[in-house]
Ligand SMILES: *[C@@H]1O[C@H](CO)[C@@H](O)[C@H](O)[C@H]1NC(C)=O
Ligand SMILES: *[C@@H]1O[C@H](CO)[C@@H](O)[C@H](O)[C@H]1NC(C)=O
Ligand SMILES: *[C@@H]1O[C@H](CO)[C@@H](O)[C@H](O)[C@H]1NC(C)=O
């Protein structure tokens with residue numbers, strides 16, 4: 001009896017949190033659903049969700065003209081219509097990048113997944129839309145369903161949209177001149193959001209409830225959309241997971257030196273910015289994409305190479321007119337419910353590559369002031385830079401030379417520098433000026449599966465909870481992990497928790513509107529600069545406060561906010 005009551009209570013709580021109708025059990029057995037959008041007809045396919053629902057999947061849907069030939073290095077151009085029935089039954093290619101196959105420069109494609117399509121003229125199906133922006137340092141990654149399988153998220157009655165945007169030089173080249181001011185990859189994302197506004201209703205999505213959810217470079221993008229004049233009105237809630245541009249790295253006005261280097265790497269001259277653009281336009285896209293590893297300067301670092309820029313004003317629509325920290329501090333951002341956080345160890349796993357490689361270890365010890373700014377993303381060769389390097393060495397290593405015994409210290413520095421500090425600063429700044437709730441979390445669940453296993457365990461045991469590990473429970477990543485079913489109850493429990501939290505946020509702007517058994521009866525209070533509450537997502541969900549307060553205070557001291565109030569417009 002007791003058991004049954006508990007189950008009923010849990011079901012009731014779940015039902016209360018889902019005002020939207022359930023997946024239509026009477027879905028037609030049509031294996032190739034066709035949807036009529038304002039741009040024309042789109043044909044998809046059917047795949048199964050984790051719980052056996054039919055997911056109508058539309059993959060490789062074009063949302064902008066092919067950015068090829070004369071359109072390379074140009075902002076995205078909208079499309080007018082689809083010719084005939086658009087075939088969206090298989091994954092499209094990824095944008096050019098190292099190591100992926102297939103890729104194509106014609107990659108401005110998105111995927112739409114839902115378990116319920118409107119029937120005939122029915123307009124009543126209006127589910128919240130979650131638009132996912134992938135990570136990969138602005139030079140890798142993509143929306144293909146083998147990385148971002150919808151099998152978990154789509155059990156939650158949302159419409160899921162995943163998308164490609166241009167990467168590396170093809171997406172972010174910025175010479176600081178009129179013909180290449182920068183940010184094309186981010187403008188692609190804006191174009192995709194416009195496509196969602198115009199077309200998602202045909203897929204049963206609500207264009208007035210769009211949640212932008214981004215990871216890593218995608219999270220950096222989300223925070224930039226919050227301050228971008230181009231993104232106004234295109235989304236209604238924002239989730240930035242494990243990344244933020246409110247960090248110590250400098251957002252430049254151009255990346256001309258990088259553009260010149262790109263030119264040289266593929267055999268182009270670099271005498272003038274115009275030469276660079278002209279010659280790069282004649283090179284195969286794939287050659288440009290594949291050249292990325294040659295930008296690495298210290299082992300695999302820096303992990304961030306091509307970045308967004310504060311565009312110079314040539315009269316063009318600018319994606320980013322000023323520094324996001326300045327804009328947020330001035331209250332000049334789209335006021336939407338905001339959710340952000342990090343994983344416990346983030347990029348900490350990168351420490352193994354260094355302590356297990358005598359060459360890198362020696363270099364870091366002998367040339368700390370030269371190498372540390374590359375790896376930990378701050379200005380190089382200035383007095384300020386030297387001061388920061390000294391301070392980090394004192395704080396994280398107690399001024400000891402690096403060796404294996406300091407692995408955990410180096411891992412902590414990686415975690416804070418390349419994710420934690422920027423995200424912490426984002427939630428503080430946004431919650432200070434937002435008139436909507438801001439939520440903060442730490443993902444601290446170590447399961448059997450991870451994106452990094454220790455070499456000591458012959459790559460079988462996870463090291464901590466690293467970057468991307470929470471994505472294991474939000475998306476079916478068939479490239480790396482199995483589909484979690486009844487025989488993996490721990491993983492299933494985390495899938496249920498995470499997809500519920502993010503779907504609730506997409507529906508209500510609140511990840512736990514009603515505490516319930518499934519979410520450990522926890523009450524997740526919003527973050528405020530004063531209380532600094534966060535949800536700790538471990539074996540159990542618990543509310544804690546002041547995440548890594550001492551560590552982040554050190555960074556606040558080294559990179560004071562005053563700097564951003566002084567220099568504002570670019
Ligand atoms: C859609 O494209 C895929 C891949 O090229 C192909 O296998 C399939 O037959 C096409 N479907 C239709 C209806 O044309
Ligand atoms: C150590 O790092 C250097 C410099 O990146 C690299 O060339 C070398 O292959 C690495 N050694 C091992 C064993 O991974
Ligand atoms: C929040 O502020 C914006 C303008 O900054 C305003 O349009 C909106 O109505 C406000 N929302 C609430 C809930 O106060």
Ligand SMILES: *[C@@H]1O[C@H](CO)[C@@H](O)[C@H](O)[C@H]1NC(C)=O
Nearest residue numbers: 454455456457458459460461
């Ligand atoms: C380590 O793993 C490899 C590949 O799975 C296996 O061939 C090897 O025997 C393992 N070594 C040890 C010491 O377990």
